């Protein structure tokens with residue numbers, strides 16, 4: 001079967017609108033059977049652009065006609081004078097600009113990008129789409145027809161794609177369903193007064209029913225501003241306690257007559273919605289997840305900037321100390337940097353001492369920021385298998401469940417990954433583990449940290465289950481102590497974090513020990529209990545045993561791995577470099593301390 005065609009979707013976005021639009025476009029292309037990533041322009045390895053055939057650029061404008069921060073590097077590269085005029089001869093592209101016509105330089109960044117791509121030999125499949133925030137329908141007013149046109153042009157290249165129903169392929173943001181019930185029983189959660197029912201009231205510290213007793217205009221009728229003095233009183237004449245600085249949140253209610261009018265309209269139009277029904281509104285895409293991801297990306301971008309500055313400062317410091325010429329690129333900024341060095345540099349050092357730049361142990365950047373609650377909150381783990389697991393794989397999962405305290409097993413059934421991940425997120429699962437097999441032998445293990453990654457994949461080998469060993473001792477349910485041996489490189493420490501935070505903090509007197517020993521990049525898993533016999537310590541292995549080998553770390557979650565950046569991957573050519581080790585330079589067996 002031939003490979004699915006590829007479309008690249010890149011965005012430049014300052015406050016995430018363009019990113020959201022790009023992700024929607026990307027989802028549509030996925031539904032149509034295309035593959036390819038959706039990425040910020042700066043995250044995309046730009047040297048590959050010359051090989052791309054189809055691309056969509058979603059580009060916001062910020063500042064005074066400026067390009068967003070996460071496309072600045074990409075844009076700077078495109079502006080290089082030495083790029084040949086036919087560099088992008090293969091590329092057929094579309095640019096969708098996001099702007100606001102109340103700004104003087106409307107959609108400037110998008111327009112500049114469109115022009116430059118053409119100068120470099122790229123072929124626009126259609127005119128630039130100029131989305132305008134001022135439009136009544138927002139950016140969608142231009143985006144929807146623009147995308148439709150792009151896809152219909154694409155159909156000339158790929159006649160098999162079904163673009164006719166493109167509208168229906170948008171996954172709407174909200175899912176609305178009606179819970180019908182008898183008036184006498186009333187639907188769940190609905191009390192007499194919905195303003196005080198669960199969910200509504202919960203979002204307030206203290207909700208009180210108030211009545212408006214006066215509503216007077218304080219500005220003259222001819223003044224353009226309508227300023228009001230509104231006087232309120234509690235409905236039951238009780239006193240309201242408040243202090244300066246308290247926040248007052250008003251939630252207006254509809255009058256009885258208005259509510260009746262609405263239901264009469266429903267009735268007249270034969271719409272079966274009665275006042276006592278529950279309307280359930282859920283977000284299709286987990287909104288919290290999207291927000292967390294944005295915040296995470298924002299933190300990451302701030303840190304990246306910070307790191308950049310720090311690298312320059314270090315370079316400058318070296319030049320000054322060693323009395324060597326300052327590199328041309330640095331010269332312009334040298335004076336400002338020099339001033340900053342004097343009073344800033346203790347910060348990062350201090351942060352590293354306290355924990356890390358972003359809070360979690362063992363972490364120096366937001367890649368690990370996900371683990372910032374580790375040790376504070378216990379992990380909650382869900383384990384499942386690939387579809388239609390063999391009896392042996394099910395057995396292995398049962399044993400894994402015993403390894404990880406606070407873990408649960410889930411039958412895989414026919415669920416797809418996005419369903420499972422959504423369910424895990426909703427239940428505040430911190431890590432989702434999937435085990436795969438080959439002909440009944442467990443052969444890979446994927447650990448997906450939630451809510452937004454990373455996802456680490458390991459191959460499994462040499463699995464010996466507890467089940468295979470007769471008369472094996474009972475399994476301890478104490479939280480285990482962990483021994484990590486020979487994880488020395490940055491990747492080694494990263495792998496250690498991923499594994500370490502699957503376990504809660506043990507009590508000091510726990511007699512259970514789990515060892516992850518790295519030998520030549522193979523991580524041996526062993527589990528023991530110990531007891532003191534006089535002066536001796538007796539160890540008993542309680543199984544299971546297996547070896548893991550890391551082959552990939554992605555900076556996203558399992559249901560959207562295609563779109564996630566790869567932090568590290570074992571490439572076939574790396575295997576051939578006989579002497580290269582990734583988790584530690586050392587073999588692991590010669591080390592004295594275990």
Ligand SMILES: Cc1cc2nc3c(=O)[nH]c(=O)nc-3n(C[C@H](O)[C@H](O)[C@H](O)COP(=O)(O)O)c2cc1C
Pocket residue numbers: 012013014015016017018019060061062063064065066068098099100101103104105106107108133
């Ligand atoms: C501080 C600021 C400056 C902006 N400057 C411009 C501008 O110069 N030209 C323009 O067309 N739109 C401008 N916009 C509008 C944005 O391009 C528009 O809101 C867009 O949807 C933002 O996308 P983003 O959230 O992906 O950054 C500006 C918006 C902000 C908040």
